[in-house]
Amino acid sequence: MGQLEIEKLNETTFVLQMGPHHPATHxxxxxxxxxxxxxxxxxxxxxxxxxxxxxxxxxxxxYPVAMTITDRLDYIxxxxxxxxxxxxxxxxxxxxxxxxxxxIRTMVAELTRLSSHLLWLATHALDIGAMTVFLYAFxxxxxxxxxxxxxxxxxxxxxxPRIGGVRVDxxxxxxxEIYGFTDTMxxxxxxxxxxxxxxxxWIARTKGIGIISAEEALSLGLTGPVLRGSGVYYDIRKLEPxxxxxxxNFEVPLGENGDTYDRYLCRIQEMRQSVxxxxxxxxKMPEGQVISEQSPQIDMPFxxxxxxxxxxxxxxxFVSFTDKKNEIMPKGEFYSAIEAPKGELGFYIVxxxxxxxxxxxxRAPSFIHISAIPKLCEGHLLADVITIIGTLDIVMGxxxx
Amino acid sequence: xxxxxxxxLFLDLLKGLIITFKTIFTHPVTIRYPKEKRKPEPGFRGRxxxxxxxxxxxxxxxxxxKCAQVCPSQCIYIDYSINSETxxxxxxxxxxxxxxxxxxxxxxxxxxxxxxVLTEFYEYASYNRQSNYFDREVLLxxxxxxxxxYNRNEYxxxxxYLPGVDRNILPAGKRNPEPILCYLDKQSHxxxxxxxxxxxxxxxxxxxxEPH
Numbered sequence: 188m189g190q191l192e193i194e195k196l197n198e199t200t201f202v203l204q205m206g207p208h209h210p211a212t213h214x215x216x217x218x219x220x221x222x223x224x225x226x227x228x229x230x231x232x233x234x235x236x237x238x239x240x241x242x243x244x245x246x247x248x249x250y251p252v253a254m255t256i257t258d259r260l261d262y263i264x265x266x267x268x269x270x271x272x273x274x275x276x277x278x279x280x281x282x283x284x285x286x287x288x289x290x291i292r293t294m295v296a297e298l299t300r301l302s303s304h305l306l307w308l309a310t311h312a313l314d315i316g317a318m319t320v321f322l323y324a325f326x327x328x329x330x331x332x333x334x335x336x337x338x339x340x341x342x343x344x345x346x347x348p349r350i351g352g353v354r355v356d357x358x359x360x361x362x363x364e365i366y367g368f369t370d371t372m373x374x375x376x377x378x379x380x381x382x383x384x385x386x387x388x389w390i391a392r393t394k395g396i397g398i399i400s401a402e403e404a405l406s407l408g409l410t411g412p413v414l415r416g417s418g419v420y421y422d423i424r425k426l427e428p429x430x431x432x433x434x435x436n437f438e439v440p441l442g443e444n445g446d447t448y449d450r451y452l453c454r455i456q457e458m459r460q461s462v463x464x465x466x467x468x469x470x471k472m473p474e475g476q477v478i479s480e481q482s483p484q485i486d487m488p489f490x491x492x493x494x495x496x497x498x499x500x501x502x503x504x505f506v507s508f509t510d511k512k513n514e515i516m517p518k519g520e521f522y523s524a525i526e527a528p529k530g531e532l533g534f535y536i537v538x539x540x541x542x543x544x545x546x547x548x549x550r551a552p553s554f555i556h557i558s559a560i561p562k563l564c565e566g567h568l569l570a571d572v573i574t575i576i577g578t579l580d581i582v583m584g585x586x587x588x
Numbered sequence: 589x590x591x592x593x594x595x596x597l598f599l600d601l602l603k604g605l606i607i608t609f610k611t612i613f614t615h616p617v618t619i620r621y622p623k624e625k626r627k628p629e630p631g632f633r634g635r636x637x638x639x640x641x642x643x644x645x646x647x648x649x650x651x652x653x654k655c656a657q658v659c660p661s662q663c664i665y666i667d668y669s670i671n672s673e674t675x676x677x678x679x680x681x682x683x684x685x686x687x688x689x690x691x692x693x694x695x696x697x698x699x700x701x702x703x704x705v706l707t708e709f710y711e712y713a714s715y716n717r718q719s720n721y722f723d724r725e726v727l728l729x730x731x732x733x734x735x736x737x738y739n740r741n742e743y744x745x746x747x748x749y750l751p752g753v754d755r756n757i758l759p760a761g762k763r764n765p766e767p768i769l770c771y772l773d774k775q776s777h778x779x780x781x782x783x784x785x786x787x788x789x790x791x792x793x794x795x796x797x798e799p800h
Contacts, residue, residue, distance in 0.1 A: 340631040356752025385600040477752035
């Protein structure tokens, strides 16, 4: 990009460098756009402005401590990031969280999904020009953040789940409050739908914009509501149930046309399903402990003790230490994924037996969704580029890591 | 046909406008911040403080350095010396760099004696960089400031006793921590003290008067 490309341009094409400081790009995303008139010729996304080295940083922390870094990946749904990481380490260690912890986790994950979708709806509608929905959605999101504050003491960077459970128990009063909130939430979702679903401006701006077929979506690696909007049944909560998702009933909403409007309907229906899951979780909430006994302490050592071999002595009175250390974690490498609000959030962890991950690779949905922007924007107008960025629901903290 | 009528009558837009019209009659959810303050929920992770031990008037810290080890952002600095007579560790330096802190609350969870705590005090922005480096005295002062504005009589952080966690896997100090008495409705506390003093005085007066 840059100088060479600009020289090759035709006289009719027009170059616009959108971002990285543009309010509609949802973070520090930069788009190199070439237009012919107002039609998009091609778009090249440029990422990396928010790179903080999260994956490298995790290599210098022990497994329980590295969890606090995952809060900062997708900072508007940090609970699911934590849960995804914790489930990955649980599968590595072969421990099972307690039953109550599973239900609490499912409940907070769905609350996070609600809050993330509300923020998506708010900003997406604001980009297209519907100001009112922005304010209404933030009103409900504020309540969800207050629940998080009551549960764990923080609103965004929660650090609530632990490997093998959760940090503290949720009080019954808070559960009752959340149960009361679910009823009002359903009415509020109806309100959003009345404001948008049949609105002629909304339909004109979203129908037929950013169409992607099921095959193309699969080949681009899209996941989450973006893939389901194209009609592909892919939801890790159903296909490979983790936590308590196997014990609650819910449906996976699917779209038909794969355009922005269908993705919007999918997410709205998903919010309804989230509310139903939260209700079922609170109704079925079992009693008991919230953290498993085998779960590692948060101050676990980063390496095992050295082995002292009796036959390694040089002569009587001296004992030599061998280089071999006791392993405190199982060795191996594996991939584990959960269904985050934005798509499939995977953690690929390589363990060398010490208390620190040898390598932690994050498969972030936002990063992969950005790669679909050039394909989705083909032949659309400049104003539709904003719509397409909004409908993909990208968070740059997760994409750049 | 029906859709045409709907479009001609602007029914879709009217539906939305009815909702916005209804909202006029609801209360605003925003608060006017500097005048009206948001009350944080119990257990909110705000400014750091050292719990002042009511018996000794000093901090509870025993310099085990667990918090410094577990801190993800490495913002805690501890120095200690060893008392040659008793062999106990004596805290000589304890500093927290609040700019680096990420407020994960690991330090208060790992502390075996519940010395460090993240209080519910959140308004400590300042123009001065130095004021966000907390040392021992400042941390104790933070606790006093927090207790002064706290509006309950007893303070017990839920990350001290960790409800729902099996008692056996916790260190001894975390199994059954006692709440700290704050006497935050200080007025009534002072009044009650005053009354008891008056009573004792009056009793003394009576006893003095009796011989006459």
